[in-house]
Amino acid sequence: QxxxxxxxxxxxxxxxxxxxxxxxxxxxxxxxxxxxxxxAPGKGLEWIGEISHIGSINYxxxxxxxxxxxxxxSKNQLxxxxxxxxxxxxxxxxxxxxxxxxxxxxxxxxxxxxxxxVSS
Amino acid sequence: xxxxTQDPAVSVALRQTVRIxxxxxxxxxxxxxxxxxxPGQAPVLVIYGKDNRPSGIPDRFSGSISGNxxxxxxxxxxxxxxxxxxxxxxxxxxxxxxxxxxxxxxxx
Numbered sequence: 001q002x003x004x005x006x007x008x009x010x011x012x013x014x015x016x017x018x019x020x021x022x023x024x025x026x027x028x029x030x031x032x033x034x035x036x037x038x039x040a041p042g043k044g045l046e047w048i049g050e051i052s053h054i055g056s057i058n059y060x061x062x063x064x065x066x067x068x069x070x071x072x073x074s075k076n077q078l079x080x081x082x083x084x085x086x087x088x089x090x091x092x093x094x095x096x097x098x099x100x101x102x103x104x105x106x107x108x109x110x111x112x113x114x115x116x117x118v119s120s
Numbered sequence: 121x122x123x124x125t126q127d128p129a130v131s132v133a134l135r136q137t138v139r140i141x142x143x144x145x146x147x148x149x150x151x152x153x154x155x156x157x158x159p160g161q162a163p164v165l166v167i168y169g170k171d172n173r174p175s176g177i178p179d180r181f182s183g184s185i186s187g188n189x190x191x192x193x194x195x196x197x198x199x200x201x202x203x204x205x206x207x208x209x210x211x212x213x214x215x216x217x218x219x220x221x222x223x224x225x226x227x228x
Contacts, residue, residue, distance in 0.1 A: 035217065037219075044206065044219060044220070044221045044222040045155075045157075045163065045206050045208075045219040045222070046219065047208075047216070047217040047218065047219060050217065058215050058216055058217075059216075060216060060217075061216075094162055094163075098217070100168075100169075102150070102214070103149060103150045103151050104150075104151055104168065104169045105150060105151075105153075105209070105210045106153040106165060106168040106169070106208070107153070107155070107163070107165060107208070108165050108168070108174065110162040110163055110164070111162065112162055113162050
């Protein structure tokens with residue numbers, strides 16, 4: 001059974017860099033798009049960006065180039081970095097597996113989420 | 121603001137039918153998907169594509185599409201269906217992903 005396990009620092013100060021990793025176990029890393037999605041407290045889901053196993057990347061323009069997603073296929077891991085964080089970046093961060101082909105495309109697997117709090 | 125629009129809240133009486141809608145131009149190109157999220161939990165896919173249910177999702181959940189509006193229907197809502205529901209699709213250009221703002225479903 002494929003599982004997504006997330007880890008990373010949960011408490012940051014303003015201006016620091018958020019760094020999270022998501023490990024894929026029990027299944028293939030190839031053939032999917034791997035996304036990061038976040039959810040601020042009491043708010044909806046916000047897509048941050050995605051990466052394919054071959055490194056093709058798309059980002060949500062709203063993060064204004066602060067987000068960076070990478071993949072290590074040798075370890076079946078993807079990573080997220082968000083620079084210059086502020087309180088507005090406080091959220092639960094999820095990794096998720098995207099799959100499908102036009103006009104179908106969906107997230108069929110989610111990590112459990114990591115709460116990241118930005119506070120001075 | 122979301123490129124997909126959902127009503128913030130909907131309520132339904134136990135065992136009745138409820139419809140949750142999602143509207144957006146991207147739905148003219150990509151099918152909508154629906155996720156259920158309960159407090160403190162990750163979202164769970166309940167409907168994908170035209171009207172497909174992942175394994176383990178009860179058949180009281182169904183989906184439909186008309187023009188730029190997708191609808192999630194729960195036929196015979198149960199107490200355990202009380203949750204937030206989010207629609208999503210790829211953006212119209214295909215190079216990004218969008219979510220609706222979410223609909224809080226209350227089962228009375």
